[in-house]
Amino acid sequence: MRLALCLTVAAFLTGAPARAGEVVEVKIDQLAYAPTKITAHVGDTVEWKNGDFVAHTATAIGGAFDVMIPAGATRRLLLKETGGFPYYCRFHPNMKGELTVM
Amino acid sequence: MPIAKVFAAFAALLLATGTADIKAAKLALGRSKNKEVIAFAKDMVRDHGAVNQKALALVKKLKVTPEDNDTSRSLVQKADEDRATLSKLHGAEFDKAYANNEVAYHKTMNGALETTLIPDASNPELKDLLSTGLKIFQGHEQHADHLVETLK
Numbered sequence: 676m677r678l679a680l681c682l683t684v685a686a687f688l689t690g691a692p693a694r695a696g697e698v699v700e701v702k703i704d705q706l707a708y709a710p711t712k713i714t715a716h717v718g719d720t721v722e723w724k725n726g727d728f729v730a731h732t733a734t735a736i737g738g739a740f741d742v743m744i745p746a747g748a749t750r751r752l753l754l755k756e757t758g759g760f761p762y763y764c765r766f767h768p769n770m771k772g773e774l775t776v777m
Numbered sequence: 778m779p780i781a782k783v784f785a786a787f788a789a790l791l792l793a794t795g796t797a798d799i800k801a802a803k804l805a806l807g808r809s810k811n812k813e814v815i816a817f818a819k820d821m822v823r824d825h826g827a828v829n830q831k832a833l834a835l836v837k838k839l840k841v842t843p844e845d846n847d848t849s850r851s852l853v854q855k856a857d858e859d860r861a862t863l864s865k866l867h868g869a870e871f872d873k874a875y876a877n878n879e880v881a882y883h884k885t886m887n888g889a890l891e892t893t894l895i896p897d898a899s900n901p902e903l904k905d906l907l908s909t910g911l912k913i914f915q916g917h918e919q920h921a922d923h924l925v926e927t928l929k
Contacts, residue, residue: 706909766820768919
C-alpha cells in the first residue's frame with residue numbers, strides 16, 4: 676500500500692508519460708531486417724534480434740544511432756526523438772531499414 | 778555433379794579464398810593508417826573467419842574433404858600475387874590498391890557463387906550456407922566499392 680502510494684507520487688512528480696513504452700521487434704535473418712520499415716513512438720524500444728552467424732549493425736544514415744548487434748545476439752535502442760531514420764548495416768551496406776519515430 | 782564432389786570443391790574454394798582475404802586484411806591492419814581501411818579489414822577478418830568456421834562445421838557434418846580444383850587454385854594464386862604486390866606499397870598507394878583488390882576479389886567470388894556453386898548445390902544446408910555467403914560477400918563488395926570512393 677505504502678509502495679503503491681510512493682510510486683503514484685513518483686509518477687506524478689516526474690510527469691510519467693501516459694502510454695507505456697512498447698518493444699518493437701526487428702528480426703535479422705539472411706542479411707535482411709524484417710520488417711524492413713517500422714513505426715514507433717518516443718519512449719518505445721526497438722529490439723533487433725540477429726539470427727545470422729555474422730555481426731551486424733543498425734546504423735542511422737544521419738548518425739543518430741549506431742547499434743552493434745553481434746552474431747546471434749539481441750540489442751535494444753530506446754527511442755528519444757521523433758523523426759525519420761533510414762538505417763543500414765555498416766558491415767554489409769546491402770542491408771537497409773527504415774525507422775519512423777512519432 | 779554429386780553433392781560430395783560439389784561440396785568438396787566449394788569448401789576448398791571458400792576456405793582458400795576466405796583465408797587469402799584474411800591474410801590480405803591482416804597485411805592492411807599492420808600497414809594502413811586510414812581509419813576506414815582498418816575498419817574494413819577488421820570486418821573481413823571477422824566475417825571470413827565466421828564463414829570459414831561455418832564451412833568447416835559443415836565439412837565435418839557431411840564427412841567430405843575439401844578438394845582443391847582449378848578455380849580454387851587460380852584464385853589463390855591470384856590472391857598470393859596481389860598480396861606480394863601490395864606488400865611493396867605504402868600509405869595512400871597501399872590503401873587504394875588494397876580497396877581495389879577487395880572489390881575485384883569479391884566480384885570474382887560472387888560471380889562463382891551465382892553462376893556455378895549455388896545452381897550446382899542440391900543439399901539444402903549447403904545451398905543455405907552458399908546463399909548466405911553470397912549475401913555477406915555482396916555486402917563486402919558494396920562496402921569495398923564505398924571504400925574505393927572515399928579514397929579517391
